[in-house]
Amino acid sequence: MKQHREERIALATRIYELDGEVYRCLGSNLGRVFTGKRDATIEELARLMCSSEKSHYLRSELALISNMARTIQDKPTRARLMREYDSILQEVESLPTSFGRVDILDEQMASLNAASLSDRFGKGDHLVICIGRTYGSAGTDIGFALADALHINYYDTEIFTEVLERLEAEQDHVSDFVSFSHEKNPNVTGDIHDRKMTLKQRIREFSRYHGLSKRDAIFFNESDLLCEKARTEDFIIMGRCGDRILSHNGIPHLSVFITAPFEKRVQRIMATDDLTEKQARKLLKTLDRRHGSYYNFYTGRRWGDPNSYDLCINSASYGIEGSVELIKRMVDRQSYKKPASNK
Amino acid sequence: MKQHREERIALATRIYELDGEVYRCLGSNLGRVFTGKRDATIEELARLMCSSEKSHYLRSELALISNMARTIQDKPTRARLMREYDSILQEVESLPTSFGRVDILDEQMASLNAASLSDRFGKGDHLVICIGRTYGSAGTDIGFALADALHINYYDTEIFTEVLERLEAEQDHVSDFVSFSHEKNPNVTGDIHDRKMTLKQRIREFSRYHGLSKRDAIFFNESDLLCEKARTEDFIIMGRCGDRILSHNGIPHLSVFITAPFEKRVQRIMATDDLTEKQARKLLKTLDRRHGSYYNFYTGRRWGDPNSYDLCINSASYGIEGSVELIKRMVDRQSYKKPASNK
Numbered sequence: 001m002k003q004h005r006e007e008r009i010a011l012a013t014r015i016y017e018l019d020g021e022v023y024r025c026l027g028s029n030l031g032r033v034f035t036g037k038r039d040a041t042i043e044e045l046a047r048l049m050c051s052s053e054k055s056h057y058l059r060s061e062l063a064l065i066s067n068m069a070r071t072i073q074d075k076p077t078r079a080r081l082m083r084e085y086d087s088i089l090q091e092v093e094s095l096p097t098s099f100g101r102v103d104i105l106d107e108q109m110a111s112l113n114a115a116s117l118s119d120r121f122g123k124g125d126h127l128v129i130c131i132g133r134t135y136g137s138a139g140t141d142i143g144f145a146l147a148d149a150l151h152i153n154y155y156d157t158e159i160f161t162e163v164l165e166r167l168e169a170e171q172d173h174v175s176d177f178v179s180f181s182h183e184k185n186p187n188v189t190g191d192i193h194d195r196k197m198t199l200k201q202r203i204r205e206f207s208r209y210h211g212l213s214k215r216d217a218i219f220f221n222e223s224d225l226l227c228e229k230a231r232t233e234d235f236i237i238m239g240r241c242g243d244r245i246l247s248h249n250g251i252p253h254l255s256v257f258i259t260a261p262f263e264k265r266v267q268r269i270m271a272t273d274d275l276t277e278k279q280a281r282k283l284l285k286t287l288d289r290r291h292g293s294y295y296n297f298y299t300g301r302r303w304g305d306p307n308s309y310d311l312c313i314n315s316a317s318y319g320i321e322g323s324v325e326l327i328k329r330m331v332d333r334q335s336y337k338k339p340a341s342n343k
Numbered sequence: 344m345k346q347h348r349e350e351r352i353a354l355a356t357r358i359y360e361l362d363g364e365v366y367r368c369l370g371s372n373l374g375r376v377f378t379g380k381r382d383a384t385i386e387e388l389a390r391l392m393c394s395s396e397k398s399h400y401l402r403s404e405l406a407l408i409s410n411m412a413r414t415i416q417d418k419p420t421r422a423r424l425m426r427e428y429d430s431i432l433q434e435v436e437s438l439p440t441s442f443g444r445v446d447i448l449d450e451q452m453a454s455l456n457a458a459s460l461s462d463r464f465g466k467g468d469h470l471v472i473c474i475g476r477t478y479g480s481a482g483t484d485i486g487f488a489l490a491d492a493l494h495i496n497y498y499d500t501e502i503f504t505e506v507l508e509r510l511e512a513e514q515d516h517v518s519d520f521v522s523f524s525h526e527k528n529p530n531v532t533g534d535i536h537d538r539k540m541t542l543k544q545r546i547r548e549f550s551r552y553h554g555l556s557k558r559d560a561i562f563f564n565e566s567d568l569l570c571e572k573a574r575t576e577d578f579i580i581m582g583r584c585g586d587r588i589l590s591h592n593g594i595p596h597l598s599v600f601i602t603a604p605f606e607k608r609v610q611r612i613m614a615t616d617d618l619t620e621k622q623a624r625k626l627l628k629t630l631d632r633r634h635g636s637y638y639n640f641y642t643g644r645r646w647g648d649p650n651s652y653d654l655c656i657n658s659a660s661y662g663i664e665g666s667v668e669l670i671k672r673m674v675d676r677q678s679y680k681k682p683a684s685n686k
Contacts, residue, residue: 033505052614052616053615056501059483059487059499060499060502060505063487063490063497063502064506066491066496066497067496067497067502067578070494070496089491099483099484100481100488100663102611102615103662103663104479104480104481104603104607104611104658104659105659105661105662106603106604106607106659106660109657109659109660110659110661110662136447137447138443138446138447140399140442141443144402144406145443147406148409148432151413153406153409153413154406154409154410155406155410156402156403156406158399158400158403159403159406159407159410162376162403162407235410259649259650260449260650261650262650264447264449268445271445272396272444272445273395273396274395274396304649306602306647306655306656306657307603307604307605307657309657310656310660310661311654311655311656311660312655313654314452314649314652314653314654315447315448316447316449316453317449317452317453317653318448318653319446319447320447320448321446322448322453326673329672329673330669330672330673
């Protein structure tokens with residue numbers, strides 16, 4: 001303990017002296033962080049190093065010294081003092097009670113996070129991006145454009161419903177074929193009929209599934225399909241509580257929520273859906289409520305709450321193209337190069 | 344109008360035929376998107392092109408075709424069909440009623456967004472990152488480490504208060520000097536005393552400013568200082584409603600909110616602040632309420648709501664280091680290279 005105290009005093013002395021040197025180089029009254037008595041200041045600095053609760057004061061003092069040091073005009077001097085600063089910072093950060101010492105990382109969440117950057121990729125996991133969004137935030141447009149930019153598959157409600165229908169049809173077809181000579185399969189005609197539906201009929205069919213009655217059945221079918229897809233391909237999934245389904249099944253993914261201020265969304269759907277302002281406001285309120293209750297019901301989390309996702313993006317700040325670019329930067333594995341130090 | 348209809352029919356025909364060709368190449372029953380009658384399907388597709396409200400069905404159909412096309416094994420065939428798909432997509436997207444046609448971009452927000460990516464930099468604006476955070480989310484540690492990684496200044500409450508005090512002291516010093524022979528300045532002794540405060544006293548002084556009494560005075564002083572800094576240097580500012588102050592003053596910046604699930608934050612501050620679980624829960628609830636009411640009062644926006652920021656990050660998904668890396672990727676101007684197409 002005694003020895004530790006001596007080490008802290010030594011480190012505190014280096015901090016005090018660095019401050020003094022920065023001050024001398026700048027020659028300004030504003031340059032000096034520590035204006036109290038030398039010994040008392042060093043004692044106090046050493047004490048701050050023992051208390052993790054107060055270590056943020058130490059961080060502020062260090063930041064202030066480095067902010068000052070960075071204004072030194074003479075390059076070699078600045079470089080020398082910044083090197084000393086970096087070395088001090090490293091020692092301070094290695095103290096058991098230092099700021100930044102206790103991470104917030106949730107190992108389990110991180111292991112499921114498809115964008116855990118350098119760690120994540122190359123493990124054979126597929127890149128799955130789950131996008132939740134508020135209506136009118138252009139979230140679906142962003143998701144579609146992102147899939148296109150990344151050359152990966154795009155799934156939304158309509159596609160999922162369609163794929164499910166086809167799989168059922170395929171299954172029926174197979175079972176029909178197998179059972180052909182054994183028994184009459186009552187699904188055959190219905191099946192053939194389904195396969196021959198016009199686009200219009202299918203669209204009507206899709207819409208039907210948004211109702212409450214079939215909600216659970218569809219949710220669980222979609223969950224299975226989603227997990228299966230995630231094991232075999234890269235893709236983007238819009239909505240459908242994809243994030244929670246994959247988390248529950250231990251499948252890595254990136255969960256993103258896209259939204260924009262209400263007034264911006266009103267303006268946008270007035271244009272896209274050809275609505276009056278009154279209609280637009282009413283529709284958004286209804287859909288926000290419905291999306292929220294659906295998500296909360298199936299996930300036990302709060303829809304649109306930053307704690308429920310890895311990342312939330314305000315699309316009004318970036319637009320469709322900018323949001324695509326932003327997400328691409330985050331998940332891009334190959335092309336990202338470590339930036340060179342620029343000062 | 345007639346001519347436009349013919350163009351839509353021609354485009355719809357290309358979509359229908361692409362689907363057919365993808366189906367032939369895959370040879371699977373699952374491969375075909377359009378199973379209805381040729382003419383009726385084309386008519387329906389052309390109709391979807393007129394209605395922006397229903398254009399998302401068209402997007403889903405196109406996505407489904409491209410998802411299928413991407414599974415074609417023969418490379419030259421796949422490349423040929425994807426080229427046709429890209430060309431169709433481009434034409435569909437250029438339709439006045441197409442999905443993705445109405446952007447959500449808020450010009451004013453975007454013009455103030457320091458991370459508006461390619462557009463933004465090189466205009467002589469400084470990189471200012473405003474970070475809001477929940478207590479215990481490691482937001483301040485992330486901000487500090489980010490400033491260090493980007494080699495830019497770091498400001499938090501303590502630093503701001505200190506800088507303000509020094510500026511006042513400096514001013515008093517100057518005015519004292521000027522007025523020396525004219526009149527007795529009553530602030531001189533107080534000023535000298537302030538400059539000679541021990542670190543402990545100053546820390547006590549910092550804490551005092553968190554109280555309500557001086558809140559407004561400090562807020563407005565800080566606002567001035569913040570705007571002044573933003574005109575002259577790159578930096579990171581923690582809290583202090585920095586985002587709204589800069590927005591109000593038309594100064595570009597990036598606003599980020601950092602949070603983590605409540606339970607994770609409880610665990611973390613038990614470790615950092617040496618608290619029992621009960622104390623930790625109570626402290627977090629109090630601080631969340633206080634931060635929220637402070638932000639809402641001065642900004643008229645909702646604290647911690649994704650609509651109030653450009654971006655929200657769940658730090659439990661990334662940890663301190665990962666969050667720093669994530670933000671760095673987004674703001675990094677020099678080192679980002681356009682990714683090469685990977686398929």
